[in-house]
Amino acid sequence: MTVLRFDNVSKQYSGGRQALREVSFEVGAGEMLFVTGHSGAGKTTLLKLIHLAERPSRGAVLFGEKNLLRVRGRRVAMHRRNVGVVFQDHRLLADRSVADNVALPLLLQGIRRAEINKRVRAVLDRVSLGARAQALPAQLSAGEQQRVGIARAIVAEPALLVADEPTGNLDPTLSAEIMALFESLPERGTSVLVASHDLALVKRMKKRVLVLNQGELADDIAPEDLAE
Numbered sequence: 001m002t003v004l005r006f007d008n009v010s011k012q013y014s015g016g017r018q019a020l021r022e023v024s025f026e027v028g029a030g031e032m033l034f035v036t037g038h039s040g041a042g043k044t045t046l047l048k049l050i051h052l053a054e055r056p057s058r059g060a061v062l063f064g065e066k067n068l069l070r071v072r073g074r075r076v077a078m079h080r081r082n083v084g085v086v087f088q089d090h091r092l093l094a095d096r097s098v099a100d101n102v103a104l105p106l107l108l109q110g111i112r113r114a115e116i117n118k119r120v121r122a123v124l125d126r127v128s129l130g131a132r133a134q135a136l137p138a139q140l141s142a143g144e145q146q147r148v149g150i151a152r153a154i155v156a157e158p159a160l161l162v163a164d165e166p167t168g169n170l171d172p173t174l175s176a177e178i179m180a181l182f183e184s185l186p187e188r189g190t191s192v193l194v195a196s197h198d199l200a201l202v203k204r205m206k207k208r209v210l211v212l213n214q215g216e217l218a219d220d221i222a223p224e225d226l227a228e
């Protein structure tokens with residue numbers, strides 16, 4: 001089963017910059033893969049087209065059976081329930097506790113408070129932040145804040161998680177912990193697409209790698225073909 005399909009997708013920003021050129025690939029259910037490339041190669045743009053922060057100039061993005069071109073208005077919020085997003089800069093609400101930040105996607109779905117509390121506790125335990133549930137984001141380290149962002153992105157068990165440089169500012173031990181968490185998601189039904197320019201990390205993970213070069217999909221490397 002295919003979770004995501006890019007069909008000859010191009011993106012030209014209104015400033016004239018061509019960020020993506022005729023990019024085509026598919027992501028299967030239960031797959032974890034990376035997208036890599038130099039700064040400006042188009043990684044963030046590619047992720048934005050998936051969570052509808054941007055629209056393609058040409059081509060189609062399909063999410064399951066759905067052509068995202070047709071997802072407009074109120075349906076955008078519904079689509080985003082199925083896509084968890086981890087931003088490099090966390091984007092946590094500063095005046096809400098860790099638990100309240102993580103609860104947000106479930107609140108938007110109208111889930112009962114008791115059920116929300118249960119799910120928030122479980123996901124905070126998974127990212128080893130059970131003891132910090134009542135802290136404010138500013139009271140946490142950068143790595144802890146990133147883990148809160150990840151907890152918020154996975155709490156609603158989306159079909160796909162997209163993460164933009166999720167280990168950008170983290171030390172190697174924390175990066176490894178976050179990658180281990182991501183690796184555990186496919187068996188729970190969430191596919192994972194991670195944008196990273198950290199080639200050493202990408203190679204270590206031994207997953208499929210999409211390589212972007214100036215907006216073109218220059219390579220689509222299977223795990224077994226990754227050079228040491």
Ligand SMILES: Nc1ncnc2c1ncn2[C@@H]1O[C@H](COP(=O)(O)OP(=O)(O)OP(=O)(O)O)[C@@H](O)[C@H]1O
Nearest residue numbers: 013014015017019038039040041042043044045046
């Ligand atoms: N909103 C925008 N308006 C105009 N041009 C943009 C916009 N966002 C990105 N670009 C341009 O599109 C190209 C691709 O940018 P993008 O952020 O997707 O690359 P990236 O691979 O994520 O880079 P980085 O690793 O530095 O984050 C760049 O040339 C960038 O300057």
